Amino acid sequence: MRRTIWTWIGIAVCLLGLPSEAFVSTARAQDVDWQKVDETLGRKPAVSGDVHRYGFPRTDLSVTLDGVTIKPTLALGGWVAFKPAHGGAMIMGDLVLLEAEINPVMAKMIASGLQITAVHNHLLRATPATFYMHVAGHGDPATLASAIHVSLAESKTPLTVAAPSSPPPAVDLDTAQLDQIMGVKGQANGGVYAFTVPRRDPISEGGMPLSPVGPMGVATGINFQPTGGGKAAITGDFVLSGEEVNPVIAALRANSIEVTALHSHMLDEQPRLFFMHFWANDDAIKLAKGLRAALDQTASTKG
Known part of the structure; x- marks a missing residue:
């Protein structure tokens, strides 16, 4: 009987007693056209294992709280992570939005088949107030990336990544x-x-x-x-x-x-x-x- 490469991988997994999901996920990660996802989202990801995480910091906002001007990496760092799963990819994310942006972004996400799993504050007293929309989905990675892109276009979230004008400041702490x-x-x-x-x-x-x-x-x-x-x-x-x-x-x-x-x-x-x-x-x-x-x-x- 002729066996495919997936059959042999499955046999090896059983013989070695290893979790099959890890092998399947890794194999599918190699099949994803990540360059297309990168191009659709307009940025490169941070890659950890089989997860590709794309940052969407609100560098366009100047948010203050108790006299502190909040850096994007402190509390304004929206993101979406892609993980190969079940013949496609699952996504999870946390998007930073202004109050007026919540419903337009949500409407686009619903129309694109994405799930909204939470909308809430993280901070109190911040000016302007920021809200955080948690999203999820599963399907073709490029289609998911397009859905995220068109949804975020309903906000002022920067969709292109500007080259840094200067190196990040040193962390003046022990x-x-x-x-x-x-x-x-x-x-x-x-x-x-x-x-x-x-x-x-x-x-x-x-x-x-x-x-x-x-x-x-x-x-x-x-x-x-x-x-x-x-x-x-x-x-x-x-x-x-x-x-x-x-x-x-x-x-x-x-x-x-x-x-x-x-x-x-x-x-x-x-x-x-x-x-x-x-x-x-x-x-x-x-x-x-x-x-x-x-x-x-x-x-x-x-x-």
Whole structure:
């Protein structure tokens, strides 16, 4: 009996006892015309494993909160991630929109067959107010990319990427001490020092493992933007199980960190997750200790 290459891969998977989804996903990743997706979205992705993540920062906006001018990488970094799945690709994303942009963008997304999984705030008191639309979909990658593009065209989100006029500013914080307190290594990102903290438990959506967790938006994200004199503005979101929500709220409030939003981002993820956003502007080391106390209430990795 004649066997295809997929048959032989399946036999090898069974003999080796490896998860078949990983092999199928990798094989399909090689079949995706990523150049066409890149061209449709007008930018290059950050690639992690089989996930291609495209950033849509709101560099057109000047948003202030409590006297701090927010850098796009602190809280205005919209994105869409593509992961090969089930003969096509699944997408997940988080788009940053002004209030007047929500309904026009949503209408285009509905017409294009995309799912809206959440619309909400992440911050309080910001001027202008920003909202965050979480989206999902599955299908042909190029078709999905076109749907995202035409939908975002209903907003003022920059759809072309301008060459940077100057290198990003240095992060004027004791990053080595922040790393030590947080228990993970941070990364400079557009003048912001960013931490990504995965959970210990695997996360799936629609039966598909969401990995790598950082690019798929299901790892705790913590960002520090220097505000001078060793101080930093912090924001991000904790990824929590239901029983972790109130212990984390208590830990944040005990350390003078404001809880600004609590909500879901997805519709049928397993396990059920909640996302908690926060804000403070204070001594960076003090805030890191408070954030670490909150992380200690969760099933998150350390070290």
